[in-house]
Amino acid sequence: MREIVLDTETTGLDPAAGHRIVEIGALELQHHLPTGREYHTYLDPEREMPEEAFAIHGLSDDFLAGKAKFADAADALLDFIGDAPLVIHNAEFDLRFLNAELAQIGREPLDPGRVVDTLLIARQKFPGARASLDALCQRFEIDLAARDKHGALIDSHLLAAVYLELVGGRQPGFELAADTGRPTDAASAERERRAPRRHLPGAAPTEAERAAHREFLKKLADPIWLAE
Secondary structure: OEEEEEEEEEOOOOHHHOOOEEEEEEEEEEOOEEEEEEEEEEEOOOOOOOHHHHHHHOOOHHHHOOOEOHHHHHHHHHHHHOOOOEEEOOHHHHHHHHHHHHHHOOOOOOOHHHEEEHHHHHHHHOOOOOOOHHHHHHHOOOOOOOOOOOOHHHHHHHHHHHHHHHOOOOOOOOHHHHHHOOOOOHHHHHHHHHOOOOOOOOOOOOHHHHHHHHHHHHOOOOOHHHOO
16 A cells, blocks of 8 residues: 655745745655655745744745745646555645645645544544654654754654554564564574474373273264274
């Protein structure tokens, strides 16, 4: 199953107030595991960056000047995500911005029904607990050392790790092997297969027990295992 983990950075909180997307980061999962395929772009919002937003992501007017406009990046983004489910944290926020940008260039909106919102999953799984991306990384002991400020691509990587924990762990399919101590690599499995089997001694039945067993079998209708 193909999924896309996605995050955005913006100039503010509400596209209806003229705020725009300034960064999009996304990565591909296949059966809940990252494939290494990524999409990342910075965008010129065609407006000034408020100080509050700059404090969060550190993307300045000077840095964004001359970057692609959303209209120039839309085709590559839509091609990358295809029709895959979108894994987003606090999805209502990002989807509102993405659909506002798409509407401005006359493109169809993204369907909310294709979105997996990890914020909702976390709130259902840990009711009453903090469910921000930072809090979930701390809960699952995911390293935040590389994250100085918010960034769409690095947050997508962190979200992918959080999502895999929320749906059952970072190594799907290997939990049973880990719990039972069974080997999880081919070389170890082959060594175990070739190893001599040790048979534990059992208690031999007494002659009285054997006789009682024979009498029981005689009561059955022509048991084939007594045939000479």
